Amino acid sequence: MIKSTFRFFDVAANLTDPTFEGIYHGKRKHPADRQQVIDRAQAVGCDKFLVAAGNLPNFVSAKAMYQPGMYFTIEAExxxxxxxxxxxxxxxxxxxxxxEHSSKEQQLAVFPLHFALAERYKLPLYLHNRNTGKDFFELMEAHRSSYSGGVLHSFTGTAEELKRALELGLYIGLNGCSLKTKENLEVVREVPLERLVLETDCPYCEIRKSHAGFEFVENRPDMKNPEKSTGETPVRGRNEPARIVEVLEAVSRVKAVER
Known part of the structure; x- marks a missing residue:
């Protein structure tokens, strides 16, 4: 497994995902290995995790698996x-x-409700934005007085979107999806270090061989297919917090900064 002398906080660790129970698309492929996944993360210095609980079932699962070093985002309860x-x-x-999960009209109706929660509980926002044109930033700007800041996680936006996010006081979460194309890499180079946070968004967003950022990854763990997994090594095709080291390697080389 990858070794590191750094300490990490994975700000997007979806540890409630069924794949950490060994279940993929409703079918069990291997025994539950969530604790082994957490142990591997701790072994490389990743001992803090932000678990997104965007709905009630996720929150119930997150509370049930809580251990020191875990923090949560939440929409309810x-x-x-x-x-x-x-x-x-x-x-x-x-x-x-x-x-297909939620219409544009539904999203536009529900998103503003979160600003009221942020204002009421004096909490920052944990944000998601994909292919929304001007809508996302116009809503963020219209409600700027309601929130103290936040993280725009899994950022894949343009240079102009980066500029608007920074003007809103947001931190920028980078993972494998942020490193897919050469255009993505050009934007990553412009993210100020003081506003940059690393994440895996596991079990999603690994740095794949087809990604432009793959050439900057120095270490890859040994992996096994889900059907052959015993929990001792990462599962092929499933990201996990220990692999935040790969994100560090790629981002630091893209930005030409020492680690």
Whole structure:
């Protein structure tokens, strides 16, 4: 497994995902290995995780698996979450690439409700934006007085979107999806270090061989196919927090900064 002398906080670790129970598309492929995944992360210095609980089932699952080093975002049941573990409202935002889950009209109606929660509980926002044109930023700008800041996670936007996000006081979350194309890399180079946070968005957004950022990854762990996994190594095709080291390697080389 990759070794590191750094300490990491994975700000997008979807550890409630069924794949960490060994279940893929409703079918069990291997025994549950969530604790082994967490152990591997801790072994490389990643001992803090932000778990997005964007709906009630996620929140119930997150509370059930809680251990020191875990923090949560939440959309509901705020009062039942320990204050020290609740750090943001969300995941919230707009996504016009997945309208099969929620129509544009539904999203535009619901997203503004999160600003009221942020204002009421004095919490930042944990944000999502995909292919929404001007809508996302216009809503963020219209409600700027309601929130203190936030993280625009899994950022894949343009240079202009980066500029608007920074003007709103947002931090920029980078993962494998942020490193897909040469255009993505050009934008990553412009993210100020003081506003940059690293994430895996596991089990999604690994740095794949087809990604422009793959050439900057120095270490890749040994992996096994899901059907052959025993929990001792990462699962091929499933991202996990320990692989935040790969994101560090790629981003630091793209930005030409020392690690």
């Amino acid at each position: 705020i009062k039942s979450c320990p204050a020290k573990q609740l750090v943001a409202i969300g995941e919230c935002g707009l996504d016009y690439d997945r309208l």
